[in-house]
Amino acid sequence: MPASSLEDIIAKLHLCKDAPHYMADKINAIADKALEEMTKEAGDFLHYDLDDEKHTVEEVKAIIDIFPGSLSVINLDPGFGDILPVYQAVYRSRAVSFIPLLAKEGSRLGVGSEGSRGGLLEDENNVVLNLTELDGIHLDGLYDTHDDDDEKCKQVLEKLRDLDLLKKEDIQNFDLLQHFLAEDGCAQRFEVLAALDPDSLITARCSINEGPLLHHYKLTENTFEMILKAGMEHFPENLGCLFRKFNGKTACQNAFDIIGTDEAMRVICRCIPPGENHPILHMA
Structure with a gap:
C-alpha cells in the first residue's frame, strides 16, 4: 500500500473531529508533537542552512509562513549564548542577505524581546552593531573574507533602513x-550610516581617547579617506572637519603624524575637489 501524501494526511486530520474523543485527542497530541518537530527543523534550517546561492527570499519566507515559530528557535551556542536565527545569519556570508527578511517577519510576529524589532536589537546580540564590526564573515565554520562582504552588509543596512528597522x-x-575605525574594508557600510545621520560624523567619539573620528589613534589611509570623504559630502563648508582641533592638534596634522604626510596628502587630494583651490592642496 503506497504511503499517504502530506495532503492525504492533512485531509484525514481534518476528519478527526468525527472520531471518538479519546482517539481525536490522541491524534491531536501526536500532531502537536509532529508540528513541534517540524518547527524545530525549520528553525535549524534558518540557523544553519540559509544560502543565497541556493535559496530565494520567497522560498525562505514560505518556510516562515508555514512555521512562524521557526524564527524563535534558539540555538544554544556556547560561544554566543541563546541566539535567534536573525543573529546567526550575521556570521555566515551566504546567510547575511536574509537578515532583512528575518527581521521584518520577526517584527511582525513579535519575535525577541519588546522593542527589539524582531530580534534585531537584542541586548547581548545586536545584529546592527555586529554588521558594523565585521571585517569578514564566517561560512560553514570557517572564517570567510570575501571581497563582497562589505557590499553585502551595505545592502542589508540599506534594506533595514528602508523597512524602518534601522533608524537615524x-x-x-x-x-x-x-566601530568602523578598527578595520579597513568597511567604507560602503560607513557611507550608508553616515548618510542616515550626518551629524554623527561630528558628534561620534573614539572609544580610546574620546576624540573625533579623524583623531583615531590607529587611523589608516583607508579609514582616513572613508571618514574625510563622508565629511566632505555632508560638511563641505568645513572641509569635512579636516581642520577641527582636538587636544590642540587638527585632524589634518593627526593624519600626517599617524599615516604619513605623503599618504595623507594623497587622500586629501582625492577627497577635496581641485576646484576648491584650498591652500592645503598646494602641499601635494
Whole structure:
C-alpha cells in the first residue's frame, strides 16, 4: 500500500473531529508533537542552512509562513549564548542577505524581546552593531573574507533602513560609526550610516581617547579617506572637519603624524575637489 501524501494526511486530520474523543485527542497530541518537530527543523534550517546561492527570499519566507515559530528557535551556542536565527545569519556570508527578511517577519510576529524589532536589537546580540564590526564573515565554520562582504552588509543596512528597522537614532545610540575605525574594508557600510545621520560624523567619539573620528589613534589611509570623504559630502563648508582641533592638534596634522604626510596628502587630494583651490592642496 503506497504511503499517504502530506495532503492525504492533512485531509484525514481534518476528519478527526468525527472520531471518538479519546482517539481525536490522541491524534491531536501526536500532531502537536509532529508540528513541534517540524518547527524545530525549520528553525535549524534558518540557523544553519540559509544560502543565497541556493535559496530565494520567497522560498525562505514560505518556510516562515508555514512555521512562524521557526524564527524563535534558539540555538544554544556556547560561544554566543541563546541566539535567534536573525543573529546567526550575521556570521555566515551566504546567510547575511536574509537578515532583512528575518527581521521584518520577526517584527511582525513579535519575535525577541519588546522593542527589539524582531530580534534585531537584542541586548547581548545586536545584529546592527555586529554588521558594523565585521571585517569578514564566517561560512560553514570557517572564517570567510570575501571581497563582497562589505557590499553585502551595505545592502542589508540599506534594506533595514528602508523597512524602518534601522533608524537615524540608532547611529548615535549604539555608537555605530566608531566601530568602523578598527578595520579597513568597511567604507560602503560607513557611507550608508553616515548618510542616515550626518551629524554623527561630528558628534561620534573614539572609544580610546574620546576624540573625533579623524583623531583615531590607529587611523589608516583607508579609514582616513572613508571618514574625510563622508565629511566632505555632508560638511563641505568645513572641509569635512579636516581642520577641527582636538587636544590642540587638527585632524589634518593627526593624519600626517599617524599615516604619513605623503599618504595623507594623497587622500586629501582625492577627497577635496581641485576646484576648491584650498591652500592645503598646494602641499601635494
